[in-house]
Amino acid sequence: MKGVEEVVMTYFQYVMLSHKWEGEEPLLQDIQGKDIYKLDPISGIKKLQSFCKTAHDLGYRWAWSDTCCIDKNTDVELQASIKSMFAWYHHSALTVVYLSDVPPLSKSGALAKSAWSTRGWTLQEFLAPKVILFYQTNWTLYLDDRTPNHKNSVAIMQELEVATGIDRRAVVAFHPEMRDAREKLQWASTRTTTLQEDIAYSLFGIFGVRLHVDYTEKKQNALGRLLQEIIAQSGDITALDWVGKSSEFNSCLPADITSYEDPPCKLPSLSEEEIQSSVSSLRGAVAPQPASQLYQTLDYLSAARFAHHRLHLPCIVFPITEARRKLGHDQKTYTYELKSDGLRNLQITTEDKFSQFSSARPPPAWQTIVLVRPWDRHLLGLHDTADDRQSVDNWSLPESPSCDSSAAQTESIYSDSHSQALRLLVRLGLPFSGFLLARQRDGEFKRIASDRNIIAQVKDVASITYLMDIRTLEVL
Incomplete structure (x- = not known):
């Protein structure tokens, strides 16, 4: 009724x-x-x-x-x-x-x-x-x-x-x-x-x-x-x-x-022709196995979730190795030039003071600052529907190929999977929007707020497979 x-x-x-x-x-x-x-x-x-x-x-x-x-x-x-x-x-x-x-x-x-x-x-x-x-x-x-x-x-x-x-x-x-x-x-x-x-x-x-x-x-x-x-x-x-x-x-x-209020951060993108060109240049520089392993690791990441006000955030982590404070006109904020292994230098302005880098004494082992790239499944190049999704599980070779045609088919699948992994590397090599997290004493992190978008980029696309520190961080 x-x-x-x-x-x-x-x-x-x-x-x-x-x-x-x-x-x-x-x-x-x-x-x-x-x-x-x-x-x-x-x-x-x-x-x-x-x-x-x-x-x-x-x-x-x-x-x-x-x-x-x-x-x-x-x-x-x-x-x-x-x-x-x-x-x-x-x-x-x-x-x-x-x-x-x-x-x-x-x-x-x-x-x-x-x-x-x-x-x-x-x-x-x-x-x-x-x-x-x-x-x-x-x-x-x-x-x-x-x-x-x-x-x-x-x-x-x-x-x-x-x-x-x-x-x-x-x-x-x-x-x-x-x-x-x-x-x-x-x-x-x-x-x-x-x-x-x-x-x-x-x-x-x-x-x-x-x-x-x-x-x-x-x-x-x-x-x-x-x-x-x-x-x-x-x-x-x-x-x-x-x-x-x-x-x-x-x-x-x-x-x-x-x-x-500001529009979403706009980042450069590549045309299909530019992606194909970049993939071709990477074929001889990146081994298939680490590229495929990176793809698989990212494919298996769960989505971001909240529990008790805590954000469990799957992301790619870049530890900050150096933060040089620059003089500024605003006495309430600090401007830093940041360095991280594998990333191009970047600059941020924040109200937070980086105590980790302000003393000659080494900081406590637990006290670290990282730049994170929140993981977005769209970078895999997959469709939203489950029927269209391609799993990395399908990349493995057949156990016992019985004829030349099977071998050729296997080689084609392997080649396609490697191309897909290389396409991911190309996307990961583009400038991306990230943010800073400061590790707390109990192992969780807190975001360091910035007055503008933080745009970062890796120095060398071919080295991405070795740079990626992929984790799910707990953010307070």
């Missing part, structure tokens, strides 16, 4: 309101059992009356506004509502977006300047619905655009793309998932919420996660729980691509969503 909410979403056409909260918004107890049109039209009541009238004039009998349709005094209802919000907007017949600060007869560009575009909750409120209409402060259609669905309005969608940084094709056909997590985090990075925890809670629906809501926790904990869930469920480590301050939740996660 269907629940009440499922029945409503299935059989009743209802209109949702997306708006910026302002002043005294009506609560459930303010309107329950009352005729809203007979209430004193002040502040939020007037907005609610206009919204209901607009929905009625469009031919709908049911309207929903978040300020007065959720009993916020009941924790169970509040929990369920936050977790269901995306679905409610998605199944609405229409979502009305009210731009209270956009005056009548506004020209194109006013939408981008509206405070509505800066709020955290409104992100899912225009991504989730299939049909939306934008209204100005006097409840007339924005730009007088009478397109039945403003998601089909080229002019408005282009303006929304400029305002939010979200490709209009994603707006029109959005569905919740954890893929491309870093891009979605960037969408939210410049948005604000009244309650600090809401910047994480407002993203639950966008990523398709259902987590407990606790308004007594800190912002860092709320965001940390969300990012932990994304990495744990999807194995997507792009959420580790950020610059700024580390979170108290886990040092590999950022303290604030604003750390995702």
Whole structure:
């Protein structure tokens, strides 16, 4: 038997309101059992009356506004509502977006300047619905655009793309998932919420996660729980691509969503022709066995996972052998030129002081700093589907080849597997984005936050098979 909410979403056409909260918004107890049109039209009541009238004039009998349709005094209802919000907007017949600060007869560009575009909750409120209409402060259609669905309005969608940084094709056909997590985090990075925890809670629906809501926790904990869930469920480590301050939740996660404001780190790539050329040059320089062993070791690595706020991170490790501090203008930060065997020299700026390299006395044996490259299975060149995956187990030779054709087939398989391993070496030889970890006394690590992306590269591709220190590190 269907629940009440499922029945409503299935059989009743209802209109949702997306708006910026302002002043005294009506609560459930303010309107329950009352005729809203007979209430004193002040502040939020007037907005609610206009919204209901607009929905009625469009031919709908049911309207929903978040300020007065959720009993916020009941924790169970509040929990369920936050977790269901995306679905409610998605199944609405229409979502009305009210731009209270956009005056009548506004020209194109006013939408981008509206405070509505800066709020955290409104992100899912225009991504989730299939049909939306934008209204100005006097409840007339924005730009007088009478397109039945403003998601089909080229002019408005282009303006929304400029305002939010979200490709209009994603707006029109959005569905919740954890893929491309870093891009979605960037969408939210410049948005604000009244309650600090809401910047994480407002993203639950966008990523398709259902987590407990606790308004007594800190912002860092709320965001940390969300990012932990994304990495744990999807194995997507792009959420580790950020610059700024580390979170108290886990040092590999950022303290604030604003750390995702810059676009994901862009690294050079090679065309298929360039890869083939590089593979050809490596054939005589790299022995098949160590290359295949490296491929197999990386292929067997498990995905990154969290346990008790600790990140278990499969990665390639490069110990830092030297860190020369350079003079800088900022007295609060330190700039270091780093060296590691096999890597080209690189430079970082951080608020952390490397005590390991600041004294003439040798540091304790446990105290080391490493640069890590988080492992990404895409470097193997495999498809996502299990049917398409090629295992290194298949590289072994048949036990007893019985004819020349079998020998030729074996040689072909061996050659193909070696080529695949060499292609991996070529990818590993390209510049990569990494970060620094400092080993703690008990053997765990903590991330050393940097003010910019750390881009590293190996000196010699042919030597990669001997340089790779592949481990799963536990990060606090």
